[in-house]
Amino acid sequence: MIRVGAALLVCVVLAGCNSVSSEGPLAGAIDGDAGQSGAELGRKNVAVFDVVDINSRTARFVSDYVSSxxxxxxGIGGPVGRVVIGVGDSLKVTIFEAGADGLFSTAQSKQVSLDIIVQPDGTAAIPYAGTVKFAGKTLEQARQAILAALASKAVEPDVIVTSMGTSSxxxxxxxxxxxxxxxxxxxxxxxxxxxxxxxxxxxxxxxxxxxxxxxxxxxxxxxxxxxxxxxxxxxxxxxxxxxxxxxDPRTFTLLGAVKGDGRLEFGANDLNLLEAVALGHGAVDEAANAQGFFLFRYEEPEIVQNLLGAARFQELERKGMVADSKGRYPIVYKFDMSHPDSLIVGQTFPIKSRDVIYVSRHPSVDIRKFLTLVGAPLNIASQGAATAANLGQ
CATH class of the missing domain: 3.10.560.10 (Outer membrane lipoprotein wza domain like)
Incomplete structure (x- = not known):
C-alpha cells in the first residue's frame, strides 16, 4: 500500500507540472527562437526574426536614424520642376509699341493689356497674332511666341506675359x-x-x-x-x-509582467522606453525579469542591416525572414534593466507607433506557480499515504 501511495504522489506532481499556465514566453524562449527557421524549430510558417541587445551605441543609432x-x-522628392502654362490658366498679355500709329497704340497710350484664358486645346487668340499655343510653355516662351507672331505687323513690339490664375x-x-x-x-x-x-x-x-x-x-x-x-x-x-x-493617435501595446497592460496612446510628441513602461504603471517587482525587457517591431531595412550586419541579414532572409508591406523587417530589441546605465539607455530609445513592449516574467514565477498548484494535491497525497500505511499495520 505504501508503494501505491508513492505512485499516487508522483502522478499528482506530474499533473501539477503540466497544469502550470503560461503568460507569454520566458526570456530564454525568445532568445532561443531568434534567428531560427521553421525547420530548425520544428514548426511551420514561423516568423523569422533576430534579437538585438540594446546598449548606448545601438540605442543612439536607432534614435538618430531619420526615415525619409x-x-x-x-522617390518623389526634389525641387520644383519647370513651371509651364496649362489649360484654364488666366494670363494678362501686355503689348507695347514704339510708334503712335501702331496696331495697339493710340495718341494717349502705346500699350494694350489683354486678359486671356487658355482654352482646352492649349491655345488662346491674340489680335493680329492669331491663335497662339500657350499650354506647355513657360511665361518667357509664351512671350517669345507672341513677339514672333507680331514681328512683321506691329511697330517694334514688346510683350509682357503675366500669370493671373493657375487653374491648371x-x-x-x-x-x-x-x-x-x-x-x-x-x-x-x-x-x-x-x-x-x-x-x-x-x-x-x-x-x-x-x-x-x-x-x-x-x-x-x-x-x-x-x-x-x-x-x-x-x-x-x-x-x-x-x-x-x-x-491617427500613435499607440503601442504593453504586455507581460506589468501592472497595467494593454494598448496605450502616446499622448505626447515623443515617447521613450522608460516612459512607455511607466504608462503601464511599471513592471511587477516580484514577477518581472529585469534582464528580459523586449520590444517587438517591424523596423526600417537600413537599421536592421546595420545592426545585424550584411552577412547575418542575408542568412536570415535565406531562412525565411520577410518584410511587411512597407518593406520593414521584424526585429526584437532586448533591454537588460538590471544594469544602472539602462536608465540612461531607456531614455534615449524612441518608441514608434504599433510597437509591442513585452516584459518577460522571471523563471521563479513558474516555480512558485507550480508549488502553489501542487501544494494542495501533495497534502491530499500525503494523507492518502498515511492512511494506506495505517491500514497496512
Missing part, C-alpha cells in the same frame, strides 16, 4: 485640415507644409496626424511631426497631387 518616407523611399496648377488637400480645398500653386513652387497652411492648417496635433501624398500611382505616408522636424521630408508638391491628412 517621401523624399527617399518613394492645383493640389487637392483634404481630411483633417481647416478648409479642405483645391489649393492653387504659385510659380515659384510650394512645399507640403505650405499648401496645408493654405488649406487652413491641420486640426490635430502634428504628433498624431499622418500626411499621405498621392502622385499618379505612387503613395507615401509620413507623420506630420516628421515633416516639421526634418525639412528634407517637406518636399515640393506638383500639380495634380492629392494630400490627405488623417488623425
Amino acid at each position: 518616407a517621401l523624399n527617399r523611399r518613394f 496648377r492645383t493640389v487637392t488637400v483634404s481630411g483633417a485640415v481647416g478648409r479642405p480645398s483645391l489649393v492653387p500653386l504659385d510659380l515659384t513652387g510650394e512645399k507640403i507644409t505650405q499648401v496645408i497652411a493654405k488649406a487652413g492648417g491641420p486640426v490635430t496635433q502634428p504628433y498624431e496626424t499622418y500626411v499621405t501624398l498621392v502622385r499618379g500611382n505612387r503613395t507615401g505616408t509620413v507623420l506630420l511631426k516628421s515633416i516639421i522636424e526634418h525639412p528634407t521630408e517637406d518636399i515640393y508638391v506638383q500639380p495634380g497631387d492629392q494630400i490627405f491628412l488623417v488623425r
